[in-house]
Amino acid sequence: MSKPAILTVDDDPMVSAAISRDLRRRYGDDYFVVKATSGDQALAVLTKLALRNQPIALIATDQRMPGMTGIELLERARDQAPTAKYLLLTAYADTDVAIKAINDIGLDYYLLKPWDPPEDQLFPVVDDLLGDWRQANPEHTSDVRVIGNRWSDRAHDIKTFLARNHVPYRWYDVERDAEGQRLRELASASDVDLPLVLVPEGDALRSPSTVDLASALGLRTRAEQPLYDVCIVGGGPAGLAAAVYAASEGLSTVIVEREAPGGQAGMSAAIENYLGFPRGLTGSDLAARAVAQASRFGAEMVLARSVVGLESRGPVHAVLLEGSGEIEARSLIVSTGVSYRTLDVEGLADLTGRGVYYGATASEASQCQGEEVYVVGAANSAGQAALNLARYAKRVVLLVRGDTLVTSMSRYLVDKISAARNIEVRCRTQVVGCRGDGHLEALTLRTFEQSEEVPASWLFVFAGASPRTEWLGDSVVRDERGFIVTGPDLVLSGVWPLARPPFALETSLPGVFAAGDVRLDSMKRVASAVGEGAMSVYLVHRYLATF
Incomplete structure (x- = not known):
């Protein structure tokens, strides 16, 4: 794949040279940085790059240019660079125009000039935009290949697992694609071997389980430490927020997620009412950012493992994993969210x-x-x-x-x-x-x-909500639908075992907390789940301080 291009456009020669210099210094090893000094020249450059089949990752343009404004240029550039990210360089007086362009032309970000120092003002913005572009436009030379039948439930599960874990893949239908038929024959795969998963390194996987697939891809499926300060079950918005705050505050932290980070929110094509993202963002993007943030602070993530039981061992709680294995921690946060209820329809x-x-x-x-x-x-x-x-x-x-x-x-x-x-x-x-x-x-x-x-x-x-709490057993009180009872509601129901009152998100089992949609009377919104996840870590600190 050709090196992706970054195009800068500014009619002021000094400004044009400055932004090209800054971007080339930071991104020149991975991107081809090219500059233009007018809208017409920029369109000519885009046409030439498109004919070479060279991808355009980012267009950074000034707004106030003679002949063609930056917004007009970006609107016309969509034909030659349909996947590029748009960055508008503008003055404070033009912010209303820039905000309007978010909806009108899909502007990704606007940045006030000047951007000095670029390490603080320019590079963080461009890092995010290029990261998003890379996520949406991965290089295909090392893609996982999945070969199977269009209507295979197992193939659907594998494709969903790969997509939600941000693993690029190519899909081949054995009934429609000649390449899929060829790959199947090369692997000597029978019907029972499908779906066939070909990974860049390693043997072909024949109808693999998600655990086997995760292991082959290098994803972590086992915890590394014998004991953690906090174990978080469920990697939705509440669980990821808890992981970020716990790990950033020095608690040894592990998340167990049976499918993929993001939960139900991670499957959303657009979350448009989340604070700080005026253009909205996909659930996948939110999950990827949160995972990167939690990993940066040292939180571990164990994927493709279902939790099937809970045991209390004195001051330690142990979650039991399906198949084999367990994780022990001094505190536990349950953030398993909810599943869509199945329709009671014959044959479905x-x-x-x-x-x-x-x-x-x-x-x-x-x-x-x-x-x-x-x-x-x-x-x-x-x-x-x-x-x-x-x-x-x-x-x-x-x-x-x-x-x-x-x-x-x-x-x-x-x-x-x-x-x-x-x-x-x-x-x-x-x-x-x-x-x-x-x-x-x-x-x-x-x-x-x-x-x-x-x-x-x-x-x-997408009907109804059913919490994933059956693995908790009788020690954690739930309502008739399975939602976890927490905090003051435990005192009212007379099931709290200690002399001290329960903390706000604490369950009937001291040291076990619930956050997000799984909790009784939660708001069932992404922002509230994130808030509860952060709050649960504050309460974990208070609980651990009692020892």
Whole structure:
């Protein structure tokens, strides 16, 4: 792959030379830095680079230029550099114009001039933009390759695991792709060997478990220390926030995550109401940033391992891992979040992973290119998924059991869905039946006690929330739905065992805390989960100080 390019544009020769010099000094080893002194010259450079098939990572342009403003240039540049990040260099008087450009042309960031010193003002911004670009545009020479059947539930699980753990991969359908058939023959793989996973180093993996796949990719699947200050079960926003604060404050910290960092939020195509991100960000991006931050402070992350039990051993708590192994810690934070509830529809369970999916990663939308897609749900997660799927699908039908979306979904999402031409919202509608031979082929929908069958190959379910707490046993009090009871509610129910009152997020088992969606009466929002994760570490400190 050619070295990606960074294009700078400024009509002032001195400023143009300065920013090119600063960027070349910092990024010249990995990027080709080229400069232009006008909008027209910049477009000519972009055309030349596009003909060479050289990727454009970043365009940094001044706003006030004669003949063509920076925003006008960026708007026209999208044809030649569709994946590039946009950085606008502007004066304070133009900030309103820059903010408007965030929505109008997809501006990624605006930076006030001057940017001295660049180590403080320029490089941190460009680091983030280039990091995001690299994540979205990885080099394919070392990609993992997955060969399997389009409607294989196991292949779907593997692709989801790779996507959510930010592992680039290429997918080959053995029934459609000649290259997939060739690779299967080279590996002498039978039907029972599929999906076949080819990693850059090592032997071919034949229908691997997620633990085997994680190990082959070099992801950590075992804890390194015999005892930790805090063990965090669940790597969603609450768990990742707890890991960042715990590790940064010197606590030995380990996170156990059975799937991938980010939880349900990590599957979101767009989180637009999170503080500090006016353009919004994907759940995948939020998770990746949080993982990097936690790792920087020394937190360990154990992936692809399910926790199946909890034991108290005096002042130590032990979480038992599926298969074998355990992790001991002096305190425990439960942040396992919630799962989407399964639909009680005859035949649906047999088609799960074969056209029926609970939740959806942002990357799955492209597989629905030109097809009709059905989405069940009325909360924000369903709305975000519908909008993402609508970018590729011919038509998206959002099935809502209630009378309206307004009471259960954020207003900004309702407005976007209403404006989307290829999204249809059907209220007071439920899925009551399905059929298919090997994969989903039709759904039966009921509205006003009238039923109709519609052809369908894709159904994504975002209905309800079910906490993952069965592994806690009887020592941790939960309500009838499985949500963990914490803090003052324990005193009211008369199940708190100590003379001191429980800490705010403490469970009925002293030293075990709950944060995020898994906790009874939590807000079920990303920001509140992050807040509870941070707060739980403060309470862990108070608990550990009692010894």
